[in-house]
Amino acid sequence: MVVVIDDEEDMCKILTKILNMDGYHVTSFTNPSLALDYIAKYQPDVVLTDIRMPERSGMDVLKAVKEQFPHMAVIIMTAYASIEGAIQAMKEGAFHYVTKPFHTEELIANIEKAIEVQEITRETVIFAEQIKRAHADVQLIGESLVMKEIKQLLEKIAPTDSSVLINGESGTGKEMAAKFIHKASFRCNGRFVPIDCACIPENLLESELFGYERGAFTGASQMKLGLIELAHGGTLFLDEIGEMPLQLQAKLLRVLQDHKIQRIGGLKQIHVDIRLLAATNRDLNSDIEEGRFRPDLFYRLNVINIRMPALRERPDDIPLLVSYFIARHGPRLHKPNVGIKPAAMELLNRYYWPGNVRELENVIERIIVLLDGEMIELEDVPADIRNGMAPRVGLPPAAPQKTIPVDYKEARVQFETDYLRELLERTGGSVSEAARISGVSRRNLYEKLEKLGIRPEEFKKGE
Secondary structure, three states, X not given: OEEEEOOOHHHHHHHHHHHHHOOOOEEEEOOHHHHHHHHHHHXXXXXXXXXXXXXXXXXXXXXXXXXXXXXXXXXXXXXXXXXXXXXXXXXXXXXXXXXXXXXXXXXXXXXXXXXXXXHHHHHHHHHHHHXXXXXXXXXXXXXXXXXXXXXXXXXXXXXXXXXXXXXXXXXXXXXXXXXXXXXXXXXXXXXXXXXXXXXOOHHHHHHHHHEEOOOOOOOOOOOEEOHHHXXXXXXXXXXXXXXXXXXXXHHHHHHHHHOEEOOEOOOOOEEOXXXXXXXXOOOHHHHHHOOOOOHHHHHHHOOEEEEOOXXXXXXXXXXXXXXXXXXXXXXXXXXXXXXXXXXXXXXXXXXOOOOHXXXXXXXXXXXXXXXXXXXXXXXXOXXXXXXXXXXXXXXXXXXXOOOOOOOXXXXXXXXXXXXXXXXXXXXXXXXXXXXXXXXXXXXXXXXXXXXXXXXXXXXXXXX
16 A cells, blocks of 8 residues: 655646556545554555645655654655755655656656565564564473483584474474474574465465565565565474475475575575475375375485474373473463362373373363363363373273284275274264364375275264
8 A cells, every 4th residue: 555645636646546557555645644644544555755845844754654653665756956855865764765757667666666675574573573482482391311312402403504304293392393493503593484384275385485476476466575585594494394295395395405496476586595494294205105295305304304202102291291381371361370189180191192292282271271270170181081081001092903914004004094083983073173183184184084985974973
């Protein structure tokens, strides 16, 4: 949105027509005071103001705008005779100036550039806040032997620029490990830019990663920076990398090799300096065998491999995590003095936790929300945990004895079939809930169910 301010009504009409024809939403004013009220309310992208006006000058407008909105772009219009005033306006923070009579191409180019800078500034501010939050939340809770080893490994690799592939079940803290690496690296003052490849539709993922130029496709009304470009000087974290389409895998490989990107619809190559961290809960070796993942990209990502342990593999850390989540969520939910009885803790400690640390955190938050007093009792623990569903004994719940297939692929199919049938039984046939618990995207889960011949409707309650 562009606001035009000029005391000559004809000039306002001309500028409005020119900018409307180029696709801009324009509001014009001959009264600077009314314009400033409008700017304060709607915060346009660009203010285009004449410098010489009888009521309030363009310099007055510039100072008022910059005082309230330091990052808003103000372009000054001036006659040749008062160009010195325009130069002074630049010193006071004006984005640029154009001289009357102006060339339409020059005016449009300045406005386009101003909006581009605005977009970059906006996204920079947003990501600066994300950096603060990410740094504040980086805590790998656990004193078990396996977690101590993980922390030592992360500290050792953090100062390097090597790519890292983090494996592990959903909810084990793969993104937390990536944030830990970033915070302990030389890039800690740069951005940590995460993207979940499973949550973004295929047709949008490319534009999110690489950005696009204005007019690159229908709806691209202005230039957008991609997340790779925003991560310049910092760390890019690609979660669920196994969900990335093959076409994009090839483009990502080219970025890692050449350190350059090209926005969609753009012509120039843009240099990017990033460290890439990736994570997956899939078996990428199997995906390579089945043609769903590029082996050359895998080798490029898998310079250093880290496996985040499942919560059942580090049961000694459960009490620490419970205490941490109580301390974290209690005050936020206006219950700062929450405690937990030993019997309730023992029950949580014995549970299998198929959703790992994320599931544990969600359960603790739920308990606190519903808690009437200040002490978590046995009956406050959710019923499925109280009823002994999936008790933890160091391994998954015991299943009836079966003949173990000799062939590995056959064994894998048998395990996936048993796991998915048990998961759907537990969720009453809800694929959305099964996806949430397992950490597998709905799209991937539907593909697996179809491939294995499992029909979710068979598990609907009462059917």
